[in-house]
Amino acid sequence: MxxxxxxxxxxxxxxxxxxxxxxxxxxxxxxxxxxxxxxxxxxxxxxxxxxxxxxxxxxxxxxxxxxxxxxxxxxxxxxxxxxxxxxxxxxxxxxxxxxxxxxxxxxxxxxxxxxxxxxxxxxxxxxxxxxxxxxxxxxxxxxxxxxxxxxxxxxxxxxxxxxxxxxxxxxDFRGAQWSKLIVNQVNAMPAITGLSAQETLVHPVLGHIVTASMREAVRIGFATGVRFASLQGLGQTLLRAFALAPIAIGRVLPRVMASRMGDTPNPGSTLQSIRRGQPTEIDFLNGAVVRAASAAGLTAPINECLTELVHRVEKSGDFLEIEEVAAVFRRIG
The missing domain is CATH 3.40.50.720 (NAD(P)-binding Rossmann-like Domain)
Known part of the structure; x- marks a missing residue:
């Protein structure tokens, strides 16, 4: 063909x-x-x-x-x-x-x-x-x-x-898109810090932030009527439990995602774009969560902050230190 x-x-x-x-x-x-x-x-x-x-x-x-x-x-x-x-x-x-x-x-x-x-x-x-x-x-x-x-x-x-x-x-392609959107929550932090997805997911501070952003995205999805498709081990039942459980328990999911990536450092597509000096698609990843929230009269402050930080690195070319990232998220709670 x-x-x-x-x-x-x-x-x-x-x-x-x-x-x-x-x-x-x-x-x-x-x-x-x-x-x-x-x-x-x-x-x-x-x-x-x-x-x-x-x-x-x-x-x-x-x-x-x-x-x-x-x-x-x-x-x-x-x-x-x-x-x-x-x-x-x-x-x-x-x-x-x-x-x-x-x-x-x-x-x-x-x-x-x-x-x-x-x-x-x-x-x-x-x-x-x-x-x-x-x-x-x-x-x-x-x-x-x-x-x-x-x-x-x-x-x-x-x-x-x-x-x-x-x-x-x-x-249900929309459900699959939303499930992939949750998977793609791993992309922002490597682009902000220059670390691999595995490193950020298991890090005690960065992993906590990624967990919070994933939970925020899942809650926006449920609030807008999404039925999450089964994708890369994620699905409707698991993600509902993930969104409702205490965050300390929710931390298990990003760690499992990191282990499934294997030993080869995974930079994620967003960090790859940063390294090549190209615009990222962060506005269509975390930014998509922000827009979906806004359309439903809701807010997604963690995803909004991650989007802004990726754009900051795009413009400056300088990755942020872990403590600097932590300080930013302490200010938004």
């Missing part, structure tokens, strides 16, 4: 390499050194799904209509990327592989004649350097829709991608 992947970061690069290995004709859009390297030397994947050197057709924008497309940019870049490639995406299934809550809606507004399917990457991958993606933790891609009329298209997407990597098809 002719497949396009828009966005050549860790997730887009992984999908491209694995689809190439499965025998599909893959075109990828990329920028800068990544585009130059893929064009000249190919795209190599290593780690959880083994080694493979893919030779996709690479360009800044598409130049032909594929049979299926995957949008794998950061959430803040999605609208521009879709607009730049819109003439080649009209009328074909378009899969939005993104964090946050808004990706499918944005794509539907820009591509009203294309069936849009949502997807969530439940694996960890790092952009090591141009031309090399390392999968640090293998896992499925969750595929789903909230519009039942697109169930068959979602199943077709799952079958195609399933030839290359594990997939799971879900009926």
């Amino acid at each position: 002719r497949i396009a992947v828009i966005g050549a970061g860790a997730i887009g690069g992984t999908i491209t390499a694995l689809l190439d290995r499965a025998g599909h004709d893959v075109a990828i859009t990329a920028r800068g050194e990544q585009l130059t390297t893929i064009s000249s030397s190919g795209l190599r994947i290593s780690g959880g799904w083994g080694e493979h050197l893919a030779r996709p057709r690479a360009s800044a924008v598409l130049d032909a209509t594929p049979e299926m497309a995957f949008i794998c940019t950061k959430a803040q870049d999605a609208a521009d990327a879709i607009a730049a490639n819109a003439e080649w995406l009209t009328g074909i299934p378009v899969v939005i592989v993104q964090n946050g809550l808004d990706g499918v809606r944005v794509a539907e507004d820009l591509l009203p004649d294309s069936p849009i399917v949502g997807a969530i990457a439940v694996y960890a991958a790092s952009y090591v350097h141009p031309g090399l993606i390392d999968v640090t933790a293998a896992g499925p891609t969750v595929i789903g829709i909230d519009d039942p009329t697109r169930r068959q298209i979602a199943a077709e997407v799952s079958a195609v991608l399933g030839e290359a990597m594990p997939t799971e098809l879900v009926a």
Whole structure:
């Protein structure tokens, strides 16, 4: 099948390499050194799904209509990327592989004649350097829709991608998005401190803050009618207990999440963006919780503070010391 992947970061690069290995004709859009390297030397994947050197057709924008497309940019870049490639995406299934809550809606507004399917990457991958993606933790891609009329298209997407990597098809995509939003609570603290996700989750001070932010996000989800999907060990029953239990008991969950990440330091996608000097998608992670709370007449002060601190590091380039982080959160209680 002719497949396009828009966005050549860790997730887009992984999908491209694995689809190439499965025998599909893959075109990828990329920028800068990544585009130059893929064009000249190919795209190599290593780690959880083994080694493979893919030779996709690479360009800044598409130049032909594929049979299926995957949008794998950061959430803040999605609208521009879709607009730049819109003439080649009209009328074909378009899969939005993104964090946050808004990706499918944005794509539907820009591509009203294309069936849009949502997807969530439940694996960890790092952009090591141009031309090399390392999968640090293998896992499925969750595929789903909230519009039942697109169930068959979602199943077709799952079958195609399933030839290359594990997939799971879900009926309640919003619930899956919210569960991934809780998982993505691990991203902010590494971006603020420069430490790995594992280090921040087990640290007595930083881990306590992450636990509090996760509980806040879960409570906002329940308050807005979310039914959390089962994802990476999280689900409706566990998260309800997590939100209601004393925080000392709730601390167990982030520690378990850290242990499941293994020994390879996991920087998280937000810290990877910081290290590359690129804007992060924090406004679509913790910031999404803040917006959901505001829309419901609620507040999310911990998630709001984490969002602001990540933006502070983005602007200054300087990570915060642990005591400095602790002092900030003492002020908000």
